[in-house]
Amino acid sequence: MAVTAGSDPVITRTSVPDPGPGEVLVRIKAASVNPTDVMTWRRGRFPTGETTPMVGGYDLAGEVVSIGRGVTILQPGDAVAGMPRFPHPAGAFADFTTAPARHLAKVPAGGPGAAEPDWGRLAALPLAGSRHGRPWWTPPGSRRTTRF
Template identity: 40%
Template sequence: MRALVLNQYGTPMELTEIPTPVAGPGQVLVAVHASGVNPLDTKIRAGKAAHAQRVLPAVLGLDLAGVVRTVGEGVQGFAPGDEVYGLTGGVGDLQGSLAQYAAVDARLLAPKPTSLTMRQAAALPLATITAWEGLIDRAAVTDGDRVLIHGGAGGIGHIAIQIARHHGAQVFATGSPRSLATIQELGATPIDHTTTDVPHYVAQHTGGQGFDIIFDTVGGTTLDASFAAARTYTGHVVSALGWGTHSLAPLSFRGATYSGVFTLLPLLTGNGRTHHGEIMTHATTLADNGALTPRLDPRHYTLETATDAHTAVETGTAQGKIVIDVTDTTDDTDDTDVTG
């Protein structure tokens, strides 16, 4: 099969022929139609993601959407011809989705939403699982919560807005001036982080009480700002980028709590993979009910132009999620962002 192989960090991936994998026990062989590109993919290629534990040479690609070709021993719930999607590889020793076929753990997969194209489905897994683990598993978002999402127009942020709103939360989201319209179209109250400081937006939107849940998708000083914006006693800060050195004093003085999300853990350890599949099944229901739609960059990339796709993510020129077409997706052309 054709696949993009990374032989050395910091170099372009090479399109080459490698053996087609075989579905082992508990696995399904998926014909890959589309592969979503995440900032993490570009960091892995550059050798700047030691936490991903990638072993070279490697096929990258975290997110996958495609069609089941064969099922391995012991697999139930999937059959040849099923359309599926999930966060299936690209880290550790797991083959990624930038190849014509991938043999993946069936527990990581879910039926693809019938309302979404392959390209749209491939844009969802990493972002959706991260947002779900933060908002649902850690913070238990519920009706009436005031939720602040940092980076609301980003890959994780725009999914987090939709999940929080579906669960009845009143959602606010920070962004740069160019992203505020997108945030508003997603149903959140936009906050321009370049002109509004923490005390001001806490006073304006919570009457000075602080937010019930703050989901940080940016990290660094934004996580520090999150600690200062949490509600006293009941506030809960969740971050997908919690590394670095931070003072917990602002959070402690409020008696609030913090949780970290490390979405790759089930891929790296094998523990928790069933829950990833469960989250994607929930996402399928949300998508087919009109409550979850990814924003896609309108440009189409292929295995031949995948390096350009990575460059678009690295340089910040993407207007929505970048997706690489691994096989012919001519039936998936009308799938651009519905929110602008």
């Protein structure tokens, strides 16, 4: 879904990207709209200067489809959530996007009796869970512990 200033979002066709070194390809299961997305639609540019039309979306939840060279912290089939590349757009309003593996949190299965994670809730977590510019997940190599 591409956004252009002053107009409604438009469904467009794009190719599925290949993950680069240190990146993963994510099949988007859910994306949430945060205030920066709305600001982008109104102003026609992202806070970092990228201009529309562009596939927007910051907050996402999905499944890792493939991994790029050097990725060891995630594997195909892993459920993930995050706000990758922030403050640059993550392309969460697409079916697929690439993201640095270290910008995503691996999330547990959906709980007792659940077949899948609650994708919608996971997509709403990244911005809402951030505190004072600190990420809600534990970056790889950190001594902190992630709890969901």
